Amino acid sequence: MTWSTFECWRRGAVVLAAVVIAWSTTAGIARATSQGPVADGPYVGTLPCADCAGIRTTLTLYTMGEGGAPLVYRMTSTYLGTRDGDRTEERLGPWARVGSGADAVVRLEPSHDAIRQSWRRADRDTLVLLDRDEKPIATAMDLRLRRDATATAARLEPPRTLWRGTLRRQADRLLFTPCGGGQPMRLRDVSPEVVVTAAITDLGFDRRGSVYLEAYGTLRQGELTVDRLNRAGVEMGCPKEAIGFRAFGHEPSWSLVSNRSVLRFVEPGGATLSAPPLPLSWRWPGGRPDRAEASLASSTESSALNVVLTPKICRDTMADAVYGFTAQVGVARPEPARTLAGCAFLGTEGLP
The missing domain is CATH 2.40.128.640 (Lipocalin)
Structure with a gap:
């Protein structure tokens, strides 16, 4: 290019x-x-x-x-x-x-x-x-x-709403308090197979009584219905900085973060690769955006990365956390080529 x-x-x-x-x-x-x-x-x-x-x-x-x-x-x-x-x-x-x-x-x-x-x-x-x-x-x-002069092109839809905040149980109700304050609202999980509830239950939500939650949903008449998990964790909190997305893994430890200024990959061992920021590309089976898979390819003279985010629950047992995407990062440069696996979540990057 x-x-x-x-x-x-x-x-x-x-x-x-x-x-x-x-x-x-x-x-x-x-x-x-x-x-x-x-x-x-x-x-x-x-x-x-x-x-x-x-x-x-x-x-x-x-x-x-x-x-x-x-x-x-x-x-x-x-x-x-x-x-x-x-x-x-x-x-x-x-x-x-x-x-x-x-x-x-x-x-x-x-x-x-x-x-x-x-x-x-x-x-x-x-x-x-x-x-x-x-x-x-x-x-x-x-x-x-x-x-096609007879067809009306669809307008580009705004990104789905990502809700961030603390989820608590009150008797038989789930109450969600969004980041930045505001009144608690009732939350209802309408995700397939109630996967959001299942994920936070695995974190011990029933025992602890509260958990930080990020999920995609819709607010109607004071009730928040969520249908897709972004991330949840016992020790998480409201984000302090905007990122596009983040992926990471353990054993070996690595991290990839994208924001408005840089795409930064920290390799196992601590070496850092940086590249210009890129948006994610999405593809999905027709009519099934809930199965949308994201990818990104970045290369410079010194580095080459290929990233794939798959919509599948990913558990981080080391941090009592759960994420809405699994991540696979292929590193072609510097040598030797290798593939790393881990978890991922979205920030300002919107779902299709």
């Missing part, structure tokens, strides 16, 4: 982070709705497939304002006629605009070599798939996505 391309993407990522922060309040939602983001698309078409009848594809590009800085893309790909029938996958991640005019290229996942895609903007309403070197593909097959 050239410096100008990276800088273009970085500015878009910074703007996206600002939108996410703005969305964290009701007033912010109003501002984001009036100023952007704006949907460009959808672009639709059926692309060739090596082992299926075709890939029905819908791509929408979101920008900050009309023609503004790139924010994220959303792509739905349906693999037609596979052995298991039609299979749909959805993606949400960063994109970059490279060049202008006849040389304009739309680059999806600009920092992620394994899943990067590039498209030439043939005209205002047409995108043409390019090869990995961003050259035309010599084929008679149709590689175009065309703007």
Whole structure:
């Protein structure tokens, strides 16, 4: 990636982070709705497939304002006629605009070599798939996505609300007091198989009577319904600084944290690798965002990291804590290559 391309993407990522922060309040939602983001698309078409009848594809590009800085893309790909029938996958991640005019290229996942895609903007309403070197593909097959003038592109939804605070039991009720104060509210767990309650029970919640909890949910008529765990712990407290996400592991001990200024990985043994901050990219089976898996790839001259966060309960028995994601970090540089496993949780990074 050239410096100008990276800088273009970085500015878009910074703007996206600002939108996410703005969305964290009701007033912010109003501002984001009036100023952007704006949907460009959808672009639709059926692309060739090596082992299926075709890939029905819908791509929408979101920008900050009309023609503004790139924010994220959303792509739905349906693999037609596979052995298991039609299979749909959805993606949400960063994109970059490279060049202008006849040389304009739309680059999806600009920092992620394994899943990067590039498209030439043939005209205002047409995108043409390019090869990995961003050259035309010599084929008679149709590689175009065309703007569907009859379809209304969905607006980019604000991130799901992450609630942070202390959970206590009062008789047969669960009472949640949010960070920053406020009146306690009743909490109801509607997660699949009541996994949030099961996780905090494993921490000894019934015996202790209180626990710090971060969960995604909705407040209606004074009752908070939660359906997804971010993290919970006996010795945790309200966060003192904003981070995008954090992953860590024990035996060996390692840590990875992303914030607005840096992606920092502390290796087993204490050596530190730093890289520019990157947003997570998400993909999930069609219609199942609750199974969304996040990934991130970062490389510099001295380091190369590949991160995957999977939505699965992860228990940290050393700290009486439980997390909503497992983490796997592949470290290719410096040598030797290795893979580390652990737990993870989100901060300002929003769920799809």
